[in-house]
Amino acid sequence: MPELPEVEITVRRLDAALRGAVIESAVAPGINTLKSFAPPLEALAGRTVEGVRRRGKQIIVEVGGELALLMHLMSAGRLQLFETRAGPRDRTSRLLVRIADGRELRLREFGTKQAAWVKLLALDELAGEDSLMSLGPEAWPDPPADLGERLDGARPLHGALRDQHVIAGIGRSWVDEILWSAELSPFKRGSDLSPAELERLHAAIAAVLDGALEHYERVIELPIPDKLPMRLTVHRHQGEPCPRCGTPLAAVNYEDYVMSYCPSCQTDGRVLKDRRLSRLLK
Numbered sequence: 001m002p003e004l005p006e007v008e009i010t011v012r013r014l015d016a017a018l019r020g021a022v023i024e025s026a027v028a029p030g031i032n033t034l035k036s037f038a039p040p041l042e043a044l045a046g047r048t049v050e051g052v053r054r055r056g057k058q059i060i061v062e063v064g065g066e067l068a069l070l071m072h073l074m075s076a077g078r079l080q081l082f083e084t085r086a087g088p089r090d091r092t093s094r095l096l097v098r099i100a101d102g103r104e105l106r107l108r109e110f111g112t113k114q115a116a117w118v119k120l121l122a123l124d125e126l127a128g129e130d131s132l133m134s135l136g137p138e139a140w141p142d143p144p145a146d147l148g149e150r151l152d153g154a155r156p157l158h159g160a161l162r163d164q165h166v167i168a169g170i171g172r173s174w175v176d177e178i179l180w181s182a183e184l185s186p187f188k189r190g191s192d193l194s195p196a197e198l199e200r201l202h203a204a205i206a207a208v209l210d211g212a213l214e215h216y217e218r219v220i221e222l223p224i225p226d227k228l229p230m231r232l233t234v235h236r237h238q239g240e241p242c243p244r245c246g247t248p249l250a251a252v253n254y255e256d257y258v259m260s261y262c263p264s265c266q267t268d269g270r271v272l273k274d275r276r277l278s279r280l281l282k
């Protein structure tokens with residue numbers, strides 16, 4: 001699940017490796033991956049990669065001063081640079097950008113769903129691109145000063161913090177670590193936060209994402225591995241002792257994700273109803 005720290009380390013490594021590289025050709029083996037029509041991918045041929053950066057969880061590869069590849073890895077995509085080219089039977093390939101020196105920038109996706117997407121845009125269209133325009137301010141390095149106002153009153157923090165329109169970069173894994181770190185219930189509403197709690201949340205967002213990146217800076221080298229070593233201590237660690245107080249961590253299971261928390265540190269001792277379990281018991 002690439003979130004802000006995973007995407008940030010990816011673009012740092014790719015930017016250092018690809019700046020100045022000349023593209024030979026590009027193809028999109030993914031059936032639905034390419035979401036733009038003009039310019040065509042052929043327009044990339046012969047052009048130079050000028051930089052790789054991100055906005056929220058989206059990746060922007062600037063090419064030849066005029067074009068930009070905008071990508072979203074969604075939940076199962078990876079953007080990796082390899083020394084050699086993919087074989088025709090690599091079923092994970094969604095977009096292949098072949099570099100003139102033989103390397104290949106490859107958007108791969110694991111699992112059966114094809115959700116990751118790419119758009120090739122003129123650089124001056126990028127600013128007006130919906131998926132970027134609708135993003136909230138970056139969660140890192142400085143979470144927005146108006147975080148309290150941005151977390152709208154009625155919604156639980158767990159959902160609001162993952163809403164990319166509210167704040168960009170946080171997803172299902174790091175939100176659990178952030179809320180645990182701030183000692184806040186995932187179901188607490190933004191409007192119910194005291195100034196001290198809001199301050200804790202603000203500090204936790206910065207500290208947790210910073211910590212994740214520092215770790216990746218130490219351990220991640222090219223080629224970026226399929227599975228990043230996410231240093232999570234709460235998310236998906238239900239049943240294990242809370243690293244702060246020793247209480248067994250609990251979880252609420254949803255259709256396709258799990259929310260983990262410490263009942264002692266975050267919910268005043270209350271164990272939240274597990275929706276999956278209660279649905280099965282109906």
Ligand SMILES: [Zn+2]
Pocket residue numbers: 242243244245246247262263264265266
């Ligand atoms: Zn605890």
